[in-house]
Amino acid sequence: MEVRILGPVEPTVPPKPAQILAVLAVECGKIVPVERLIDLIWGEEPPPQARKSLQVHISSLRRAGLPVEHRAAGYVLNAEPENVDLHLFRRLVTRAGGETDLKAKAETLNEALQLWRGAPVVFAQTLDVQRLAAAEQWVDAELALGRHAELVERLGTLVAEYPLAERLRGQLMTALARAGRRADAMRVFRETRKVLVDELGVEPGEQMQQLYRDVLEGTKESRRNYLPRDAGDFTGRDRELSRLLDCDGGVWWIEGPAGVGKSALAVHAAHRLADRYPDGQLFVDLHSPSGALDALLRAMDVPSERIPESAEERAALWRATVGGRRVVIVLDGVVSVSQVRPLLPGSPGCLTLITSRSRLCGLEGVRRIPLDVLSSDEAVTLLQRILGDERVAAEPDQAGEVARLCGYLPLAVRITGARLAGRAHWPVSKLVRRLSDERSRLDELVADDLAVRSSLELTYRGLPEDVQGAYRIFGFLGLPEVPSYLWVHLLDEDVLDQLVDARLLDVIGSARYRMHELVRLHARELAEAEDPQQDREDLVRRAVLAALSTVDGLTEQLFLAVPRMQDSLGVVTAAARPTDKDAWFAREESLLTKLVERAAELGLAEIASQLAEVLVFAWFGLRNRYEAWERTHTAALEAVWKTGDLRLEAVLRCSLGQMHYKRDNLVEARSWFDTAQTLFVNLGDKRGEAVAMNGIGMVCRDLGEYPCALEALGRARELLEATDPEGVAHALYGIGSIARELGQDDQAFDTLEQAETTYRRAQSRRGEALAARGIGLVHRARGELDLAEEHIVRAHEMVAGTGDELLGCYTAQAWAKVLIRKGSFDAAEKLLHTALVGCRDVGDRFGEALVWRTLGEWRLAGGDYTGARTVLTDALASWTDLGLRLWRARTLRDLGAAHACLGDNAGAGRCWGEASALFGRLGTRESGEALQWPVQWNLVISQ
Missing domain, CATH: 1.10.10.10 (Winged helix-like DNA-binding domain superfamily/Winged helix DNA-binding domain)
Known part of the structure; x- marks a missing residue:
């Protein structure tokens, strides 16, 4: 139909x-x-x-x-x-x-x-x-x-339908003049001027006015200016424009991706240079060399009968026609060097401006001007020139967001500006909302005959089939960049180079490719329309496996972390390992996070979960990259829910529990661990149950719920005894640290020494350092400062070899506290400030509060009681926010001492009273010390 x-x-x-x-x-x-x-x-x-x-x-x-x-x-x-x-x-x-x-x-x-x-x-x-x-x-x-007379009647009808179409009116003038009707042609000009002034408040353009002058003088219609109308709101490109305006002829190749404003720059420059090239300003939308030569020759008034058939003869006639003249020629939309060669004038006084989406070589003596997107400020300025100052000034942040969502691409910004200009009742924020949905963004970027999609489509359809396929692959991956460790498993480098030449990809650094956001949306749209779903899913699966092949060799078994799942999904060739792990992950974190989310979005739950977990061991857990940790696991968990895989759900819940534990969100961590533990028990997965119990035990320990903590850690130890020495060491460490808090020093020494030995057998250098620090803390609590320093320094040196900067902050804090008690204040201060910066860098709130409290002790021991009170008050607020009663009590004890030293007995009494009550409820080693505090600090004052 x-x-x-x-x-x-x-x-x-x-x-x-x-x-x-x-x-x-x-x-x-x-x-x-x-x-x-x-x-x-x-x-x-x-x-x-x-x-x-x-x-x-x-x-x-x-x-x-x-x-x-x-x-x-x-x-x-x-x-x-x-x-x-x-x-x-x-x-x-x-x-x-x-x-x-x-x-x-x-x-x-x-x-x-x-x-x-x-x-x-x-x-x-x-x-x-x-x-x-x-x-x-x-x-x-x-x-x-030459059908001038026949055109007049139909042209008159078209002008009546489109009264503001200035070019159409110019064509009517041309037809009338060529048909010998000069008076009618001049009347059309006067009518045109009246309509434009009355309706738009503007005078006819330069081409129309030149045409009128030529008719008035009785000459043939103008061959002076065939340029399209110059953009009145042309913005940016100052450096590129300056190069063109300062040149004296020659051939210039303006290259850049679709919509970046190549034609606008060429036309704007040609208009500005019109006076220097008085013999003609020509414009050709290039399709073929032969057709272009025909158009150029006719524009220079070569009669039809004199134009030869062959391209070679036309090229020779063209060079002869412009020889000795000063002409500016814009060749728009060039796709190959072969198109250009016949069109280049032989006269040195001519200027040729070529625009192309392709990076082409082989043309001698050409100067190149590569164009990229506008800067954020230039994009907003363009929007402002289209909309007017008031609308942009009323919503400056939203205007900036529109520019960002347009990728700072001039065509896209111009389209959004046109849409808003045509809808005066729309706030800018409305378009922000409409552009925010990736799925419909290209639908929104349409205004009259301007469309980002159709502009990209023109480039895409001109590509070979295999290059089109690579384009779709790149877009469907949905990644901001694709580095070599991914694309080598997915795409041929020669094909990628063709996408680069077509300005659909950019090369960043060494063999790393980036696709503009709007280009990526178009490529993804084509992939979803043209490629089978299974092929698309296999593509993302291969990308995840390629990432796993690189990341897997960079992992470490982390304290209380969920064991990595076995790869049952296939093998790819292992990529070269990066030499600087931290720098590599800092660069790749965003991309790897997006890859997990993309796999999860497509329902690839198992492989998305696997990469998410491996990243915990390799990077997220080591450097407290909480946002990426949560994003990847939340995305994977949503995909897992749809599959009903309870084991994967339990694994991810356990990992999210660990993430919240490390973020000091203890109540939330307990909830995740509890649910994971229930799932593991129902599945009969004793390894998983043990990991969840370890997590529950450590949360309860920090909350001061010691009986619950010991029960959970004991159960974890029991479950892991025969299969996982490192897991056993984790449980032993937790049990030993609780014994230390309860003042059960012999048990603490025994359990922590077992943990250290077990970690050593499991070749966990980090765990061994953790246990050594724990032993040193028991000695410090007993006042055995030399032994404490021996163990803690050993732990600090071991940590330096693991690259775990956060644990290094904790060993530095523990060592500094020993030095304070030994009177080595300068060395202690240096360690504490290093630890404070380290904890802040990774967002470790517990560590930061711990260091602040220790700095308060340092000030207190050094006699700066006012400074001690200020620092300890800040630390107290942090412990309150974290909900950690034991650490609040210890800080109150020290704050009471500061008040006492400042003569504020009432303040000291309040702090010591609350601290004593908390220690008593918790049953810790400090619960019997309250009576000693006033005596201890009064003695200090009397000395």
């Missing part, structure tokens, strides 16, 4: 279904979301029952025999595009653009224009612009064929 929308909709249906059919026909074969249909049909304020009404109207279309189908996201007209007059029109216009024969070109364009029967019921303004552009091309072809 044929569908016609270029005029009244056919087949004939009621008005609202006709509008819906027209919208679906415009997007023939593509899904149109329900919300977009409602927005387009009913506007800003749809009726409450719009969704239901839409369903009713769709039903009426189906009853009329139209193939409208419902899909998950909306509706689609399932018809061949050639059966829709709009798409037939566009195909004919495209075909005409490639015609080198003027007669065939004119006939094809005329056939396209004959499809129009009136005003469309939807997108009237946008489609009308396309019709006008086709009409102007048809008139150009007819004028070039």
Whole structure:
């Protein structure tokens, strides 16, 4: 069935279904979301029952025999595009653009224009612009064929339909002048000037005025300026423009990706240079060398009968025609060097500006100007020039966000500006909301005849098939960048280089590729439309395996971390290991996080979980990268829920419990561990249960719930005894640290020494250091400072060899506290400030509070009681926020001492009273010390 929308909709249906059919026909074969249909049909304020009404109207279309189908996201007209007059029109216009024969070109364009029967019921303004552009091309072809008199009547009709189309009026003047009707041509100019001044408040453009002067002087129509209208809001490009304005002729190659503003720069520069090139300012939208030469020769008034057939003879005639003249030529849209060679003038006084999306070589003596996107400030300035200062000034942050969502691409910014300019009632923030959805962003970047999608489509369709496939692969991955350790398993480097040459990819550093955000959205859209789902999923699976092959060799078994899952999904060749692990992960963290989220989004739950977990051991857990840890595991967990895999759910919950534990969110950590432990028990997974119990034990220890902690850690030790020495060491360390807090020193020594030995057998250098520090803390609590320093220094030196900077902060703090008690204040201060910076860098709130409290002790021991009170008060607030009663009590004890030393007995009494009560409830080693505190600090004062 044929569908016609270029005029009244056919087949004939009621008005609202006709509008819906027209919208679906415009997007023939593509899904149109329900919300977009409602927005387009009913506007800003749809009726409450719009969704239901839409369903009713769709039903009426189906009853009329139209193939409208419902899909998950909306509706689609399932018809061949050639059966829709709009798409037939566009195909004919495209075909005409490639015609080198003027007669065939004119006939094809005329056939396209004959499809129009009136005003469309939807997108009237946008489609009308396309019709006008086709009409102007048809008139150009007819004028070039010498059919001046025959054109006048039809041109008059077109001018009546498009009274503000200045170029169309200029074509009418040309036809009249060539037909010998000079007076009528001058009348058209006067009418044009009146319409433009009355309606728009502007004078006719330079080309129209030059045409009038030529007609007035009785000469042929102007050959001086065939440039498109200059952009009045041209923004940025100061350096590039300066190079062009300062040059004296030659050939300049302006290259850059689609929509970056190559043509705008060339046309703007050509207009600015018009006075220096008085013999002609020419513009050719390049399709073929032969056709371009024909257009250029006719623009220089070479009669049709003198233009030879062969390209070689035309090139020779072109060089002879411009020889000795000063002409600026813009060759727009070049795709190959072979297109350009015949068009280059031989005269040294000419300037040729070439624009191309491709990086091409082989043309001698060319100076290149590469263009990238605008800066953020330039993009906002462009938006401001389109919208006006007031609208941007009213919402500056939203204007900046619009520019960002446009990727600072000039075409996209210009489109959003045009949309907002045409909707004065829209706040800028409304467009921000609409652009924020990646799925519909390209739909939003359309205004009249401007569209980011169609601009990219032109480049894409000109690529070889294998390069098109690589483009789709790159887009579907959804990654901001693709480094070599990924793409070597997915793509051929030669193919990637072709995408770089087509300016669809950028090379960053060594063999690392980046795709502009809007380009990526287009590539992903094509992949989802053209590639089978299984192929797309396999692509992401291979990317994850490639990442695993690199990351897996960088992992460490972390304290209380969930053991890594075995790779049962296939093997890829191991990538070269980075020499600087920290620098590598700092660069790759965002990409690897996005890769996990992409795999999870596609339902690849197992492999997404595997990469998420490996990253904990390799980076997230070692450097407290909490945000990425949470993002990857939350994404993986959502995918796992959909599969019903309870073991994977338990593993991820356990890891999230560890993440919250390390973030000092103890109550939340306990909840995650509890749920994971229940799942593991139900699954009969004793290893998993033990890991969860270890987590529960450490949370309860920090909360001061020691009986619960000992029960959980004892159970973990029991479960792991025969299979996992490192897990046993974790449990022993927890049990020993609790014994230390309870003052059970003999048990603490015995258990922590077992932990140290077990860690050593398991070759866990980090665990061994942790246990050695724990033993040193018991000696310190007993006042055995030399022994304490021996163990803690040994731990500090071991940590230095593991690269665990955070644990190094804890060993430094423990050592500093020994030095304070020994009177080595300078050495202690240096250690404490290093530890404080380290804890802040990784966002470790517990460690930062611990160091602040120790700095308070340092000030107290050094006699700076006022400073001690200030620092300890800050530390006290941190312990309160963290909900850690034991550490609050210890800080209150020291704060009481500061008050006592300052003569504030009431303040000291309040602090010591609360500290004593807390120690008593917790049953820790300090619970019997309260009576000694006033005596101890009074003695200090008396000395």
